[in-house]
Amino acid sequence: MKTLAFTAIFIAVFSTLSSAQQLPTGGVLGQINTIERTARDITRQLDKPPILAPFELSDLPDINKVSTEPLNALPATLAITTSAGKNLWLDVEVESGFRAIQRQWLLLADDSSKKRLIEHGALIITESRYAGLGMALLRFNVPEALDSKQALSQILSTQAALSLARNHIYQAQSQTSQRVDENLSRHHIDNEKVTPLSRVNPACELAVKVGLVDSAIDTKHKAFKHADITAKSFLPDDLAASLQHGTVIASLLVGKSTQLVPLLPQGKIYSAQVFYQQSDYAQGATLSAIIAGVNWLLEQNVQVINMSLAGPDNQILHNVLSAAIAKGAIVIAAAGNEGPAAPPMYPAAYQEVIAVSAIDKHQQPYRWSNRGDYVDYSALGVNVLTAQSGQRVGRESGTSIAAPYVTAALACLALTYGKNKQDLLDKLNDLAIDLGPKGKDPIYGVGAIFRP
Structure with a gap:
């Protein structure tokens, strides 16, 4: 029984590794992260008490149909909608496998940057002033041709480009x-x-x-x-x-x-x-x-x-x-x-x-x-x-x-x-209770905090 269970797990991991070239976009790091997340979710399942029931080898799924997606995996593009079905934004995978609102960026607000963005086809969504923080930010969508830090930096001043960032999720x-x-x-x-x-x-x-x-x-x-x-x-x-x-x-x-x-x-x-x-x-x-x-x-x-x-x-x-x-x-x-x-x-x-x-x-x-x-x-x-x-x-x-x-x-x-x-x-x-090597370390930091 245990041999069959571990065989199924091996098949799932092997299937993930062998199909790495078909993983969602995000470069090599994004592919590695997806493989690691899959292995992590399989290991988490091993941590749970097994549910044992009689089965035959024929009950195992076709190896080509085994799902290797972790439970919390998301599609490369996810439409975020209201309860009435109205589209609000697209939640997409971007550089290094992270996620952001599709083609949406943020920038410290200034009139010159705002003008240049509009001239190149950007749509200003909000210009927000945050009194508590003491700053103002532009939030804007860009055409596909401008959807990279490199492309946007070419139309903005060097100073403005220093604060440029995607609206990450x-x-x-x-x-x-x-x-x-x-x-x-x-x-x-x-x-x-x-x-x-x-x-x-x-x-x-x-x-x-x-x-x-x-x-x-x-x-x-x-x-x-x-x-x-x-x-x-x-x-x-x-x-x-x-x-x-x-x-x-x-x-x-x-x-x-x-x-x-x-x-x-x-x-x-x-x-x-x-x-x-x-x-x-x-x-x-x-x-x-x-x-x-x-x-x-x-x-x-x-x-x-x-x-x-x-x-x-x-x-x-x-x-x-x-x-x-x-x-x-x-x-x-x-x-x-x-x-x-x-x-x-x-x-x-x-x-x-x-x-x-x-x-x-x-x-x-x-x-x-x-x-x-x-x-x-x-x-x-x-x-x-x-x-x-x-x-x-x-x-x-x-x-x-x-x-x-x-x-x-x-x-x-x-x-x-x-x-x-x-x-x-x-x-x-x-x-703090010093649990690792004496002093600060990469696992416990200064130490464990469980009550003052």
């Missing part, structure tokens, strides 16, 4: 491990094998403020019955908002029930809602929505901002977060779930941003957590009990899940010790 960084019966008893949870990193304690009982740049939150979930949540959507009015990821992240911070102990029982959440549903398994957020969300959080005087999302390096994103941090914000981001050998993911990899990797309750690194010199801290992020949309409770894994532990710790420290970022990081370093 960033992904949530968590994976549902298992659903849990909502009637699961507290007794059962308390009698699990407990280690220091699986024991959930509040970070503090203070009335701290935390900002989330994430999906909408299912505030009807019983875990949020007494939670203080202020939300604002940055999606088109007629686009259905995703509830999945934001519900999970918010529940770690303020969700309370017989099963859930929040990190911030008295905390107030400011939820900037930016994710839309790409598929049953994937959620995306456009850079333009992320920018508007960060700006709003600054206007609400929220200092500590959690961004459990990841994607490509983007000059506009870097400019925005640098401006937010210069105004006193502390930004915490998920390091990414692309695996130990993957390149850095952003915004976590920006020097000014605090990057968090994931570990399990035995203090071992999450197998799909990114590694690198940019990792600052690690925290519990494997099979963590959370609320899920639709009154469900389940276990989630990923660097998305780890980031809120560091976010909660910094929010508590900021209310106690003041707003100086370096002072707060010094305090946080004192709380």
Whole structure:
């Protein structure tokens, strides 16, 4: 029985490798990333208890019909539509296998650039001024002939081209491990094998403020019955908002029930809602929505901002977060779930941003957590009990899940010790448990944070 199961898995991997030349566009790196994602999803299936049933060899699918696409794989072109079927934009694969709105770009606004873009056939969609960030941005669509940084740089000034960037789409960084019966008893949870990193304690009982740049939150979930949540959507009015990821992240911070102990029982959440549903398994957020969300959080005087999302390096994103941090914000981001050998993911990899990797309750690194010199801290992020949309409770894994532990710790420290970022990081370093080689390392960063 086991031999047959592993044979099927081998066939799926072999089929992926042998068809690499037919993978979606995005260059060699994009092809490698797709193969790695497929292998990752197969390995995740191995982590689950096997479902054994009698079958014959004839039950195996034709090798030519075996699907090698991971569950969260998206088509090269995905139409994003309203509930009424109106097309809003095309979510497409671009350079290096990342995603963006088709032919849509962002640029620091100035009259000269705007004029030159219009002269060459660009359509200006918005010219937005962000008071919180202290900047203005042009968002525009271009003809196919101009749909590259090289082509656009030739019609813009050298200075303007430095801020030019696609309207990239960033992904949530968590994976549902298992659903849990909502009637699961507290007794059962308390009698699990407990280690220091699986024991959930509040970070503090203070009335701290935390900002989330994430999906909408299912505030009807019983875990949020007494939670203080202020939300604002940055999606088109007629686009259905995703509830999945934001519900999970918010529940770690303020969700309370017989099963859930929040990190911030008295905390107030400011939820900037930016994710839309790409598929049953994937959620995306456009850079333009992320920018508007960060700006709003600054206007609400929220200092500590959690961004459990990841994607490509983007000059506009870097400019925005640098401006937010210069105004006193502390930004915490998920390091990414692309695996130990993957390149850095952003915004976590920006020097000014605090990057968090994931570990399990035995203090071992999450197998799909990114590694690198940019990792600052690690925290519990494997099979963590959370609320899920639709009154469900389940276990989630990923660097998305780890980031809120560091976010909660910094929010508590900021209310106690003041707003100086370096002072707060010094305090946080004192709380970190050094798990790897002595000092900062690419797996655990300075160390693990599980409670201040």
